[in-house]
Amino acid sequence: MTIRYPGFLLAFLLDSLLDIPFNLMNRNWDKTPTFVSNMTKGTVATIFFFFLFIHSFAQKTIVISPPKGLPVSSDCKSAIQLSSTRKVSYGPTVPPKGFGKVMDIKACDKQDIFTFEKERNTAWYSFVTQEEGDLIMEIISVNPKNDYDFMLFKWTDTCFCDNVKQGYLLPVRTNLSHSESKQGVPATGLSAKAGENHVPVGVGKEFSSSLPVRKGEKYYLVVDNVNPKGQGHTIKMYYLKEISVSGTVIDDHKNPVAGAIVWVENANENIVDVTKCDEAGKYFLSAKIKEDEYYSLLYTSDSSFIECRQIILNEFAKTNYVQKDIKTVLPKLERGKKYILEGISYNTNTGRLHPGSFPTLNALTRLMMKNKSLKVQIEGHVNNPNVAANTGEDKILGQKRANEIYDYLLYKGVANTRIVPTSFGSLFMIYERPSNQTQVDANNRIEIFFLPDK
Numbered sequence: 001m002t003i004r005y006p007g008f009l010l011a012f013l014l015d016s017l018l019d020i021p022f023n024l025m026n027r028n029w030d031k032t033p034t035f036v037s038n039m040t041k042g043t044v045a046t047i048f049f050f051f052l053f054i055h056s057f058a059q060k061t062i063v064i065s066p067p068k069g070l071p072v073s074s075d076c077k078s079a080i081q082l083s084s085t086r087k088v089s090y091g092p093t094v095p096p097k098g099f100g101k102v103m104d105i106k107a108c109d110k111q112d113i114f115t116f117e118k119e120r121n122t123a124w125y126s127f128v129t130q131e132e133g134d135l136i137m138e139i140i141s142v143n144p145k146n147d148y149d150f151m152l153f154k155w156t157d158t159c160f161c162d163n164v165k166q167g168y169l170l171p172v173r174t175n176l177s178h179s180e181s182k183q184g185v186p187a188t189g190l191s192a193k194a195g196e197n198h199v200p201v202g203v204g205k206e207f208s209s210s211l212p213v214r215k216g217e218k219y220y221l222v223v224d225n226v227n228p229k230g231q232g233h234t235i236k237m238y239y240l241k242e243i244s245v246s247g248t249v250i251d252d253h254k255n256p257v258a259g260a261i262v263w264v265e266n267a268n269e270n271i272v273d274v275t276k277c278d279e280a281g282k283y284f285l286s287a288k289i290k291e292d293e294y295y296s297l298l299y300t301s302d303s304s305f306i307e308c309r310q311i312i313l314n315e316f317a318k319t320n321y322v323q324k325d326i327k328t329v330l331p332k333l334e335r336g337k338k339y340i341l342e343g344i345s346y347n348t349n350t351g352r353l354h355p356g357s358f359p360t361l362n363a364l365t366r367l368m369m370k371n372k373s374l375k376v377q378i379e380g381h382v383n384n385p386n387v388a389a390n391t392g393e394d395k396i397l398g399q400k401r402a403n404e405i406y407d408y409l410l411y412k413g414v415a416n417t418r419i420v421p422t423s424f425g426s427l428f429m430i431y432e433r434p435s436n437q438t439q440v441d442a443n444n445r446i447e448i449f450f451l452p453d454k
Helices: 007-025 041-059 160-166 313-317 355-370 392-411 437-443
Strands: 088-090 122-128 133-141 148-154 173-177 188-191 198-202 207-209 211-213 218-225 233-250 261-266 271-276 282-290 295-300 307-311 322-329 338-340 376-381 419-425 445-450
Touching: 122 233, 133 148, 133 218, 133 282, 148 188, 173 188, 173 207, 198 207, 218 233, 233 313, 261 282, 261 355, 271 282, 282 295, 295 355, 307 322, 307 355, 355 392, 376 392, 392 419, 392 445, 437 445
Parallel strands: 173 198, 188 207, 233 322, 376 419
Antiparallel strands: 088 233, 122 218, 133 188, 133 211, 133 233, 148 173, 148 218, 233 282, 261 271, 261 295, 295 307, 338 445, 376 445
């Protein structure tokens, strides 16, 4: 508790205290103390305030806040163990400071592609792989101006840290290049798009190639902030699974569609892999995909409508991530004809699109942009078998869903004069009494009607 006295009370107390030595001097003492007789009231006041200041300063506690962030360890033998999950996120951390109790990495020349030029501000981590696949890693700096390097080692035995210190072990991946980034964007790490396992010192690629791993392997990661007064970082890791699909594409007359395009795309419009059908309409495609993202397998040709299949990784896992002999029908594109837009879904009882719908909408956008004269009617259909068909609520919900696609196409650059959103509510359900989720999904659909020429 802090007690505050009014100023006039302090002045009164001070004046009373100062009167004591001077009253003493007015008494008839045989020996008046010399130091008292030589004092003036101003001198005593100065001494009083000096000691008051010293006392006040001594009562103050100087609090130094610890740096914010998760802890780091600058030594191999006390490495931070990352969580044993399929998706790792650790950070933001406190800034790494120095090389710890011992220098684990021997200094090397700038031409070495495996080792830091010298240890500056390091942080060590260990982890055990939880999946078989390609390891992806992102190192995100709190300060995008900080330059982070890294070395990734595969653990050998209990002498691992000593062997690293002696220079007996080489890392399986390194990146020593200059790597500034934007805020929140990974500065360096492992990427499926990178082509080099080891990137040397200097201006170069920020990412090294992803690492094929098996479940249960142990690795050690050391990151080094080159900046002397740098800030912390976040480590993210996940795995890519490779899937492969093959099959045949035919038209609605069962003829092979030579030259049809088949590709895998995620919700962010990133095309992961693409291939083209041969003269017999056959294709093979492999793609590495992330477990918690939405992907679709899409088909199209110059003279057909689009076809979409959502990729469900759990289903691929049942067949060892391989699906063969997929038969796909690409209907011919004709004015005055109606097509179901596959791969579209909404959050339950809302008009809000599910993220897994975006690959299909992107394919529809490309189709519209390529065929500039096409005009479409977007028709919303709703599943509601328990009430009279086409009630107000059904029609409103169907209209909201058609409007969502209308707005998306506008956003992508399709002219509003080429798009007409409308709703049929539950008037044209495919299954009047749906008995499973597949039938419910079939009723909840979007149909695209290509308007005939006037």
